[in-house]
Amino acid sequence: MSRTETRRVTQRQIAQLAGVSQATVSLVLNGRTGEGVRIPEETRERVQRVIEETNYVADPSARRLAGVDNRILGVFTYEPAFPTRSLDFYTPLLNGIEAGAEKLGSDLLLFTSTPVTNGRRRLFHERNRLRLADGVLLLGVEMDPSELARLVEEQFRVVAVGRRDTPAIPYVGIDYTAATAELVRRAIAMGHSRIFYLRIDSEGESVRDRFDGVRKGVVGTSAVLADRISDGGSLEADWAAVTNFEPTLLIAESPDVAEALHERAIEDGYSVPGDLSIITLASSPRLSPGDVNFTRLNPPRTELGERSVNLLARLLSDEDYPSESELRTLMPCPIVDGATLSAPTQEARA
Secondary structure: OOHHHHHHOOHHHHHHHHOOOHHHHHHHHHOOOEOOEOOOHHHHHHHHHHHHHOOOOOOHHHHHHOOOOOOEEEEEEOOOOOOHHHHHHHHHHHHHHHHHHHHHOOEEEEOOOOOEEOOEEOOOOOOOOHHHOOEEEEEOOOOOHHHHHHHHHOOOOEEEEOOOOOOOOOEEEEOHHHHHHHHHHHHHHOOOOEEEEEEOOOOOHHHHHHHHHHHHHHOOOOOEEEEEEOOOOOHHHHHHHHHHHOOOEEEEOOHHHHHHHHHHHHHOOOOOOOOOEEEEOOOOOOOOOOOOOOEEEOOOHHHHHHHHHHHHHHHOOOOOOOOHHHOEEEEOOOEEOOOOOOOOOHHHHO
C-alpha cells in the first residue's frame, strides 16, 4: 500500500474491513476497557489485525478531542541512543528531555521496536505504536525527509530535535553555522592562513551547517582551506593528511578526533597552540580536569532537549499554541575560548 493510500484509510474503512461498527474501532484504538465496555477478544484481535495490515495511524488531535490524553511523550531516535559512541551526543539531550517532562508532569515512552533498514531505524512500519503517545520527540543526526513529510501531512504532534530542511516540521535546533563561522574568523584574525578541516561523513543538517560555517568563515579572506572526512578510525592517515598540508590551524569536528590528533602532534614535537592550533566543533560531557582544554563550540544540548519538550507541550496545548515563528527556532551556540588557539609562531607562519 502506498503512502497516499495509507493516509486515506479511515476508521470507517477499518470498521468495514473488520465487520464491526466504527464505535468498536474507536474503542479498540483508544484502549477503552472497563464497565460498560465489552468487546470480545476475538473481535478486538480482528480489528487490531486490520489496523496493522492497513498501516492505519490514528490522528493524535482526534484522540485528544476524544478525551485520550495520557500525558505521555514519545521519544524516537533514528540511531541507537545507548552504545558508548552515542553517549556524548544523546546523554545531555536525554537529560534535558527528562527534566522538561518532569516539570510538565509527563512520562516518557522510548520507541525501541522499530525495524532497522539499511542501518537506519524506520519511523513508520506495520506495528507502528506512535499513537500510544500524545506527541513525539525525534532525535538523530540524520532523519528520513520522507518520514518527516508524512508526519506533517498526517498532522502528527512532533518536534524534531535539531534543525531540519523538511518544510513545516517543527524543530528546536542550534545555530552551528553562525558559531562556526565566528570561531574560524577569530582564528584568521589571529593570523592563521592555512586551515585543515577533519569533518564527519554525514548529510545530517547539523553536520552540513558546521561545514557551511567553516566555509563562510574563510570566504573573503586569503586563508586556504582543505578538508578531509574522518571517523577517527584512521589516525595515522588523518595525521599524514594534516602534516602534508602543513596547516597552522586544525579543525576537528569530533572532540575524540581532536584529542587523538592533539596527542599525536605532541608526540611529533609540535607545540600546541604555537606550531599548530587545534579547535573542535563540539564538546564532550565527560571532561575531567586532566583533559585538554580545547578551544571549542559548546552546544547547549541539555537546554536543547528541555526546550524541545516545551515546544511539544505547546503543540499539545489548546491555550498556548506556538506562533508560526516559534515552530522552527535556533538557539545560539556558545564558544569556549580554551587553550588550544593562539596566533601562530613565526616558524609556523613560514
